[in-house]
Structure formats: structure tokens, C-alpha cells
Amino acid sequence: MALLGGHVSATHIASLSCTNSSMYFKLNALPMLKMWLPVVPVSMAILGKNKVLPLLKTEKTSWRHRLLKCIARLIPRYERCTCNECEVISGIFGNAFWHQNVSPTMHSWLNMQSSTRLPMSTFPHLRKICKAGFIVDSNGNNSYLIHPERMEVSTLYISGGRNILVTPETSFLANKYMKLHQPGLRHERVVVEGFGHSDLLIGEESHKKVFPHILSHIRLAEQGENVVMSSGKKCNEEALAWADDPYSEYRGFGSLFSPSIIILLMLLWLPVLISVFI
Ligand SMILES: [Zn+2]
Structure with missing residues (x-):
């Protein structure tokens, strides 16, 4: 850019x-579905004025931040983790790496030292990029x-x-x-x-x-x-040349969604939408 x-x-x-x-x-199917659902606008509404989400479990946070972190932990993702901070960031951003490829030391450093705060004010822009x-x-x-x-x-x-x-x-x-x-x-x-x-x-x-x-x-x-x-x-x-990518395993937007994931996501966000906007 x-x-x-x-x-x-x-x-x-x-x-x-x-x-x-x-x-x-x-994007992969699951992150793309999250971008098409109003996950980002609802998250921004929950955050209120302070758009920087503290990730460390030990840190004192507002009820808005606690609510968003609670919802983030429930959002489906490819891999689950025993680390609370990793679970929150994976829920909001999506899994960014395969755990088996990352050493425990690197995982701990990422979650406990490197990425302890998540600035979310850029997410609406990122959503436009992902949808485009x-x-x-x-x-x-x-x-x-x-x-x-x-x-x-x-x-x-x-x-x-x-x-x-x-x-x-x-x-x-x-x-x-x-x-x-x-x-x-x-x-x-x-x-x-x-x-x-x-x-x-x-x-x-x-x-x-x-x-x-x-x-x-x-x-x-x-x-x-x-x-x-x-x-x-x-x-x-x-x-x-109009040749397909030889490495592509991407099978289109709809084919990779299991109906259960779609229904789960819809049900998950329905009460949040109602509570925020009504
Ligand atoms: Zn993890």
C-alpha cells in the first residue's frame, strides 16, 4: 500500500x-464468512470509544472489553488453544498460524510479550479490503x-x-x-x-x-x-495466461462452509446484534 x-x-x-x-x-472460507457477517461493526460498537483491546488475562479491563473477549472466545476457528490470550485474538482475527509449526517459546512470547494489545480501529478498513x-x-x-x-x-x-x-x-x-x-x-x-x-x-x-x-x-x-x-x-x-493456480485448493466461497458453522455463527451473533442496536 x-x-x-x-x-x-x-x-x-x-x-x-x-x-x-x-x-x-x-481469504479462506471461515475468515471470509466472518467478514461478510457484521462481526466487525458489532465489535466496534461493543468497544465504544476505546478501540484498543487489552489481551492479557491479568489486566483490568472495562465491561465492554470483557464482553468482546468473551464473545471472541466463542467464535469458531480452525484450531483451539489452551492459552486464553491466543483464544481471544484467534476469535477476532482468525488463526494466524498452525500451532504445530510454532515453538512453545515463540507462542508464549507472541501472546505474553509481543501482542498484548490489539488496536482495532483499522478493522473496518481491513474488512473493506477483505470483501473487495x-x-x-x-x-x-x-x-x-x-x-x-x-x-x-x-x-x-x-x-x-x-x-x-x-x-x-x-x-x-x-x-x-x-x-x-x-x-x-x-x-x-x-x-x-x-x-x-x-x-x-x-x-x-x-x-x-x-x-x-x-x-x-x-x-x-x-x-x-x-x-x-x-x-x-x-x-x-x-x-x-488464464491457467489456474497449480497450488490452489480453494473451492469457492460456498463449498467450504458446513451448514452447522453458518447456523452457529448466525445464532451466536443474533443476541449480540439485538442487545447493541436495539
Ligand atoms: Zn495458541
Whole structure:
């Protein structure tokens, strides 16, 4: 968004490595359902003026924060956890990583030291982006992707192959966009099997399975290998090809919902909606 919005010039960047979402946001079925339901507006109404949610169980909080945390723990998600703080953030944001990929030390540091407060004022904007499927401004306007000329930079897009929050389609589309609009530069895409979202960077095996791709990309940029010498024709052809993403397991919006999850979510939010708005 910084680059496409014109806030940062590509001339200051040697190469760009992005994990999962960057310019496109293609959510899994469950997070997408949460975005289409009024979970975010209701959460904001419950929060009131103070939009920063304290996550630590030991911290004294207002009744509004306690109510939201209580509801968050009930929201369905892919993985449950014994950690109270993790349960709250997963309910609001969705599971951001597969637990088996993250060490207990990292898990404890994340929940007890790193992310002890959740600023939620950006969530309405994030909801617009997720519903659009690509970055939009806070009014929902497509004011970023219309400026591909600002992305004159070599890119590497990395997705996790085991979907948990966004699908690999996210990096598939971003890679296509870059090959189409900046065909003279090197653009790579990698899907790392077994990883989900943030575990790509914080996983116990990340240094073996993810970081080598990033280091290789940086090394090529340092060596001046970020320009495609054979002209951009091949890149353009690849970008325009209508082939499906070979890594895609995304089966569409409706097919991944079990009716029980939909009914549970609807029932869960009905009394909250009534109590907040009536
Ligand atoms: Zn956890």
C-alpha cells in the first residue's frame, strides 16, 4: 500500500519479498464468512470509544472489553488453544498460524510479550479490503492497483500451502499483476507446503524452508540479477495466461462452509446484534 499509494518510492527499494497477503486478499472460507457477517461493526460498537483491546488475562479491563473477549472466545476457528490470550485474538482475527509449526517459546512470547494489545480501529478498513479481495482505501475505492507504474521493483511472493487465513491465490494474483505490469523485472512466487500464514516467518522450520527463498531473492538483487534480460515478452505471456493456480485448493466461497458453522455463527451473533442496536 505504501508503494502503490505513492508514499514510498520504488527507487528506495532493491527488491520486495511479501508473505501471503500484499495487494490481494483472498481469504479462506471461515475468515471470509466472518467478514461478510457484521462481526466487525458489532465489535466496534461493543468497544465504544476505546478501540484498543487489552489481551492479557491479568489486566483490568472495562465491561465492554470483557464482553468482546468473551464473545471472541466463542467464535469458531480452525484450531483451539489452551492459552486464553491466543483464544481471544484467534476469535477476532482468525488463526494466524498452525500451532504445530510454532515453538512453545515463540507462542508464549507472541501472546505474553509481543501482542498484548490489539488496536482495532483499522478493522473496518481491513474488512473493506477483505470483501473487495484487493487493497482499497478507507472509503472502499480502488486507488492503489490503478498505479502499477509505482511498482518498479523486483518481487518475491511467498504463500503458505496449508491454508489458514488467506489462500495461495493471493500470491498467485500478485505475481501475475507484477509480471503483467513490470515485465522487465524478475518476479518469483513460492508456495511452501505445510505452512499457513504468519508461521511462514515465525515457524520453527522457517529458517530451513522459507528464509532461503528470501535470501536467494535478496542475493540476486544485490548481484544485479533482478532484471529479466530476455525482455518482458515471456513475463507478459505468463501473466496473461488464464491457467489456474497449480497450488490452489480453494473451492469457492460456498463449498467450504458446513451448514452447522453458518447456523452457529448466525445464532451466536443474533443476541449480540439485538442487545447493541436495539
Ligand atoms: Zn495458541
